[in-house]
Amino acid sequence: MPARLKRTEAHEPDSVDSLAPVLEQQLPALFGGAQNTTASHRKLINSLHALFLRCSLVTTPSADGRSIRLSGEKAFGEKFREMCAFPLGVKKGVDQADRVVKFIAGFVGFAVEHDFKQREANDEDDEDEDDGPASRLVAQLLAFLLRGFQAKSKIARYRCVQLVALMINSLGEIDDESYHTLKSALLERVRDKEASVRQHAVVALSKLQDADEGADEDDSDEDSDDEDEEKAKGDKRTVTEVLVEVLSHDPAAEVRRAALFNLIPSPTSLPALLRRTLDVDTTNRRLAFSHVLAEIPLASLTVAQRQVVLGRGLRDREEAVRKASRKLVARWIEQVAGEEQDGQAIIEEFVGLFNLQDEEGLGVAEKALEALFEVRPDLVEGIDFGDSFYQSLTPATAFLARVYLSHLRDAESPLLADIEPVVTALAYFLQAEWTQLVVTLEADERNDEREASGEFIVGELVGLAINLDYGDEIGRRKMFELMREMLQHSLLPPSLIPKCLDVLLKGTSERDFMRIVVEIVQSLRRDSHLVTSDSELGEPDDDDSSSSSEEDDEDVPEGRARRKDKGKGKAKAPQQIERRKELDLRCLLVVRALLERVMSALQENSMLHGLVAELIVPSVQTKDYEIRAQGLVCLGLCCLLDKSMALDSFLLLARQSESTVGDMQVKVLQTLFDLLVLHGINFGEDRGIGTDIILGFLGSSLDQEDPRAAATAVVGIAKLMLAGMVTDEEILSRLVLLYFAGETADNPELRQCLSYFFPVYCYSNPANQRRVANVMIKCLDVLRNVYEETKEKSSMVTPLQIGAQLVDWTDPQKALDAENVQADENVQVDLAIKMVKALYRSEEKDGRKLWCQLLPKLYIPDEADDLTIKALLLLIDELKDNRPLAEAVPRNALNRFEAAVRKTFGERVDALTDEQIDESEVVREVKTWVDRVEGDGSEDEGVDGDEEEEESDEEESEEDDE
Structure with a gap:
């Protein structure tokens, strides 16, 4: 139971x-x-x-x-x-x-x-x-x-x-x-x-x-019913x-x-996802390629997006990111290939993902092909680079041939000897492509696509020819004759001129190279004076802004009849001028490419003197923008090769840097700074171009409104200061102001240059730390006023942050420990005296608070001079007696600083005798300064006294440099 x-x-x-x-x-x-x-x-x-x-x-x-x-x-x-x-x-x-x-x-x-x-x-x-x-x-x-x-x-x-x-x-x-x-x-x-x-x-x-x-x-029509508006x-x-x-x-x-x-990738989120290829975290950058981009179909990316992201990945500083980028290339190859088995066809389609006519796209495509050779070598190993390959070139295959041969050469691969064409054969292939390009360029109906394609193929073949072995004399002569023919042709695209000169330079001495190029330029200049026949001139261009009034009425029968009656009259002049301008511009491009490739002094090459007088100088003096720009570049290159010409042309180039704009101004500034770096800032004293003139030019160059020109000037001055050629503190203070001012927030190139310059400049030389300390007070006063007047505070860091950064740069503990260089341990002790003086003079609450907050950040070494510490404490006592601080925050900061100093040096300072104190120059200077400020009540005199001290510090810095 x-x-x-x-x-x-x-x-x-x-x-x-x-x-x-x-x-x-x-x-x-x-x-x-x-x-x-x-x-x-x-x-x-x-x-x-x-x-x-x-x-x-x-x-x-x-x-x-x-x-x-x-x-x-x-x-x-x-x-x-x-x-x-x-x-x-x-x-x-x-x-x-x-x-x-x-x-x-x-x-x-x-x-x-x-x-x-x-x-x-x-x-x-x-x-x-x-x-x-x-x-x-x-x-x-x-x-x-x-x-x-x-x-x-x-x-x-x-x-x-x-x-x-x-x-x-x-x-x-x-x-x-x-x-x-x-x-x-x-x-x-x-x-x-x-x-x-x-x-x-x-x-x-x-x-x-x-x-x-x-x-x-669903909720778009119900928003008005929400009780909490913020929510x-x-x-x-x-x-x-x-x-x-x-x-x-x-x-x-x-x-x-x-x-x-x-x-989820979408048109809204895709740009943000692609920007993670620039993430500061290496893992995030790697995952952006291996996880995000690998899952996005190629069709969803534009040509520009492909070039940008792949270029970032393949050039990344971290190997893990570059490896992920190469895997992305393999993934893209799979998408491109589909069912296709032909390696050449796959590579051609892959190259078509990039814009080869764009310089950036060309560079990325080259990196992408190099990655392809690594991750999918089977695709290119099956291609036959025989005569039939070079006889049916396309932009993609020509590009493939050049990049692949360069890849094999860099890898020292034994395959190079079997694949690389001999010079004679390549010369014939190049001759055929060049002839076809000339026919295209001379055609009555222009075809921009065919012209661009032909120009690219010729350029790739010339680039391939640069690295060939010219031991074969027959092939060498054939190739050099072809290069001369191309350079002398008036229709040679300007982008091919440097490449052709590289081929010429490959198998000749520098002197013979210069002679050949000068002959080519002279031939082109003769052609520029032979444009006389109607067949050469062609019909006048209705859109030419320089056409005469007779050309403007060419559509009118009377105008055409009048032009025929005048024969070779004024109607031909504008086109003749334009044609001669094109040839002169071509001559300048050839001369520029020549000067960029030679190293010997100009005096050793008398054959160039005629070009300088007949071509370069007139080009600089012309009003035509394009010709003048190229002329200035050529003149600058000549100055780099010849010091006497640099002396004669420096002031001219300096004036041009003020009167020109845009790219020309940047080029002129780069030339001027290259001259100063090469020859030194004292190279013109014998000609009346003293240091004062050079420093005046440097100061005025920092006043550029164009961001690129301003960045160029800053880069040039930074080089001069790092090299020790320029030690002027006024220039240094201008750089400090530019770095921290909100006006340069939208100039990343300038900011990036200075963010590298200041730590290297300060920590590499104790004398440089002393110079920064000398300009700190004045710069911080200016920047504090600028910050107070700035409405957009986010564009500029606070004065306290600026001061803390300047204090960090002048910290002797961070100076580079090098042989025969002794750190300036007292630099911040002297800076403390300058800060207390600034605190003494300041009447503004924010200014006094700033100096008091910065004082505890200074490094006062135990080995500091006792008399200097005595002068510092004396100045603090005078400040408390004569101009006491009313606010609690700055007063407490000052008291903490004073207490720390007295704790370390109190006994040593008390042990000083009256005789030692009276004989101390630094103590006497502080007493005199206080008496002058308090006796006359003149802050200007106080400032003057401080400037005198800065001048003495500057003299000491110069002695240290010596």
Whole structure:
């Protein structure tokens, strides 16, 4: 009978009371097992789900009997959430907590999926989708976790967001209110101060991207009903917009990485994804290539985008990023190849992904082909580089031949001898392509595409010819004759001139090379004076701005008749001038390329003297912009080869740098600074071009309005100062002002140059630190006033930050430890005296506060001179007595500085005798300075006294340099 009773009790339905001990016993056991290993999670999830279904069957009627209470679900949910709360307080990095969180997310996903299958099996309507027990459990758990989003504990916020991110894919269909609540909570956590919280918030938010588009469309007409305007404004931002902002601006690399992994590529997000190829974090840059770009179809990228991103990757400083870029090339090859098996056809199509007519595109395409040779060598090894290959060249195949041969040459591959064409054969191939190009250029109907294609093929063949072996005399003569023929032809594209000269230079001495080129230039100049026949001149150009009034009416019959009557009259003059201009410009381009390739002094090559007088000087004096620009460049190159010509032309070039604009101004400035670096700033003293004139030019060059010209001037002056050629403190102060002023914030080239210059300049030489210390007070005063007048404070750092940077640059502890160079340990001791003097003179509250805040940042070495410290303390005492500080913050900072100095030097200073103090020059100077300022009340005299001290410091610096 007892046994039968137990059996009956075992089959009795569960109740809330009977479930309580079961939940108390089994839930902790299941969660405890889940924290040990993930291998048992599937089994534990099944057991937990079975218990959940068992509890969901337990219901109780309501008090009025009209409804049913889900008491079993409630009991399970309460205990389940209690167990979920345990890992929420465990810090990041604990494996047991991570396993439990994954277990919870896995159970939620399993339960929701089981509910979905159950509804499908029962053919329930979609309206009842939220009525399943799993949906109710998930909704309650989500509400519980969202409350944890607002927790003060960063650990709780991290675990709650982590769990939501893991289970968000398992939520199934949720109502609009729950969706907006979840989205708003995640948007808020995206701005959390903890990077780990932001990272998981980004992961969770990214899973709402697809749902967000439909939700935004549905809610577009309901925005006016939102109670909280700020919250509504935040919700209006799409998930994609938020993720793009995080990807672009979040300071934590791991948060940007999460956005990079989870942001779906689209026209909106693609530019931000591509910008991660410039991320400061190496891992993010690598993943941008291996994860993002590898999954984006080539058709989704423009030619410019392909060139930019691949160029960045293949030129990256980190090998890991370059390796990922090469793998991307292999991925693109697979997309291009498709079912194609012909290696040459695949490579031609791959090269077609880039713009070979663009210099940047050409460079990237060359890097891409080199990567292709490494990752897919089989494609190029199957190509036959025989005569038939060179007889049917296209831009892509010509480019392939040059790059592949260069690759084999750099790798010292034995394949080069079998593939490289002999000089004679290449000369014939090049002759054929050149003839075809000339025919295209002389055709009555111009075809820009054919011209560009022919020019590119000829250029690649000439580039290939540069590196050939010219031991074969017959081939050498054939190639050199062809080069002379091409250079003498008036239709040779300017881009081919330097390449042709490189071939000429390959097998000749420099003197013979110059003779040949001078003969070519003279031949071109003769042609420029032989343009006389009507057949050469052709019909006048209606659009020529320099045409005469008779040409303007060429469409009128009377005008044409009048022009015929005049024969070779004024109607031909404008076209003749234009033709002669083209030939003169071509001559200048040839001379420029020549001067860029020779190294011997100009006096040793008398054959160039005639070109200087007949071509270069008149070109500099002409009003035509193009000719004058090339003439100035040629003149500058001549000056680099001849010091006497540099002396004669320096002032002319300096005036041109002030009167020209744009590219010409940049070229002239580069030439001037090259001359100064080569010849020194004192090279013109014998001709009246003294140091004062050179320094005046340097100062005026910093006043450029054009950002490129200003950056060029800064780069040139930085070179001179690093070389020790320029030590003027006025120029140095101008550089300091340019670096920190807000006006140069939009000139990254200038800022980047100075950000490298100042640390190297200061830490490499103690004398340079002394110079920076001498100009610091004046510069900081100016910059403080500029900052106060600046409306956009974000364009400029605060004066305190500027001062701290200047103090860091003058820190003798950071000076480079080099042989025969002794650090100036007292530089900041003297700077402290200058700061206290500035504090003494300053009447503005912000100014006094600034100097007091900077004083404690100075390095006062234990080996400092006792009398100098005595002068510093004396000056501080006079300041407190005569001009005490009213504000607490600067007063406390000054007191801390004084206390630190007295703690270190107090006994030593007290031990000084009155005789030593009276005989000290630095103490006497401080007393005199204070008496003068207090006696006359004149700050100007105080400034003058300080300037006298700076002059003496400058003299000391010059002595140190000597």
